[in-house]
Amino acid sequence: MAPSSQPVEEPVAVCAGLLKIYVSATGETHALRGVDARFARGTVTAVTGPSGSGKSSLLGVLALQERASGGELTVLGRPVGGLSGRAVTSLRRRHVSWVAQRPSHSLFPRLTAAQQLRQVAGLRGDDPRTPVQALDELGLAPLAGSRPGELSGGEQQRLAVAVATWGAPDLLVADEPTAELDDESAVLVLEQLHRAAAAGSAVVLSTHDARAVGAADRVLALRHGVLSTERDRGGRVTAPIDSTGRLQLPADALELFPGGRALVERDGDGLRLRPVAEGDR
Numbered sequence: 259m260a261p262s263s264q265p266v267e268e269p270v271a272v273c274a275g276l277l278k279i280y281v282s283a284t285g286e287t288h289a290l291r292g293v294d295a296r297f298a299r300g301t302v303t304a305v306t307g308p309s310g311s312g313k314s315s316l317l318g319v320l321a322l323q324e325r326a327s328g329g330e331l332t333v334l335g336r337p338v339g340g341l342s343g344r345a346v347t348s349l350r351r352r353h354v355s356w357v358a359q360r361p362s363h364s365l366f367p368r369l370t371a372a373q374q375l376r377q378v379a380g381l382r383g384d385d386p387r388t389p390v391q392a393l394d395e396l397g398l399a400p401l402a403g404s405r406p407g408e409l410s411g412g413e414q415q416r417l418a419v420a421v422a423t424w425g426a427p428d429l430l431v432a433d434e435p436t437a438e439l440d441d442e443s444a445v446l447v448l449e450q451l452h453r454a455a456a457a458g459s460a461v462v463l464s465t466h467d468a469r470a471v472g473a474a475d476r477v478l479a480l481r482h483g484v485l486s487t488e489r490d491r492g493g494r495v496t497a498p499i500d501s502t503g504r505l506q507l508p509a510d511a512l513e514l515f516p517g518g519r520a521l522v523e524r525d526g527d528g529l530r531l532r533p534v535a536e537g538d539r
């Protein structure tokens with residue numbers, strides 16, 4: 259078949275060997291140990307993994323809230339590591355939106371709900387909706403005149419999502435956006451995030467919520483700061499192989515290898531991994 263002449267669109271964000279190391283009085287924590295991932299327009303990616311596996315660290319770096327300690331993050335074709343602080347701020351304000359795990363961290367405390375949207379419109383540009391319509395999509399229209407301190411935690415979370423989706427950001431990053439929400443609000447938030455993807459954003463969220471995982475276009479599983487598996491919409495699971503040939507098995511496959519060693523056999527175009535049995539020694 260002749261190769262398609264259709265240009266392949268560059269991903270909005272690309273992580274290559276991303277590292278995040280926190281240094282504190284008690285020592286170093288290696289939160290990300292070399293993450294490779296690409297985030298394309300029009301997709302919702304869920305990042306999962308046990309507590310402490312590095313989800314918030316990855317999302318904080320992706321959303322340009324924090325600098326990586328090593329490796330490279332490229333956003334809209336620009337390697338972020340080489341940018342000045344001012345250039346990173348400008349890239350973030352115009353192209354990246356962020357829903358923090360604590361929603362109050364994503365909101366301006368003195369502005370009303372409607373003013374929060376007008377403020378972000380000044381940075382990211384207009385949206386086909388009016389601020390009240392955007393609030394209404396998240397059930398917040400009656401609270402247009404309220405400040406964050408006058409809203410419940412769940413209402414703040416929905417407001418943070420309304421602000422984050424305004425103006426079709428290129429990259430929308432949300433850290434556990436449904437964690438504090440009842441079922442009804444969680445559905446509204448997930449619908450809104452998928453609408454943002456349909457409008458062209460690359461949406462990345464971290465989550466422990468089965469609804470968010472089930473609705474995502476793909477699911478990246480982190481383990482100990484390393485990407486262990488990626489699942490696509492069809493349920494196909496792939497595991498990345500790093501440049502030194504290391505492969506992480508899915509967590510549920512580990513029980514097949516109680517001895518911690520696999521016999522590796524060529525099998526046509528592929529490889530077979532099987533537990534080492536007594537007779538193999």
Ligand SMILES: Nc1ncnc2c1ncn2[C@@H]1O[C@H](COP(=O)(O)OP(=O)(O)OP(=O)(O)O)[C@@H](O)[C@H]1O
Pocket residue numbers: 280281282287288289307308309310311312313314315316
């Ligand atoms: N500011 C920090 N200073 C020191 N260590 C940190 C800091 N932030 C995170 N860590 C550590 O980095 C590791 C990864 O943390 P991170 O918050 O990214 O995990 P997570 O998967 O988001 O966890 P959770 O699901 O509990 O939110 C953990 O060991 C954590 O203790």
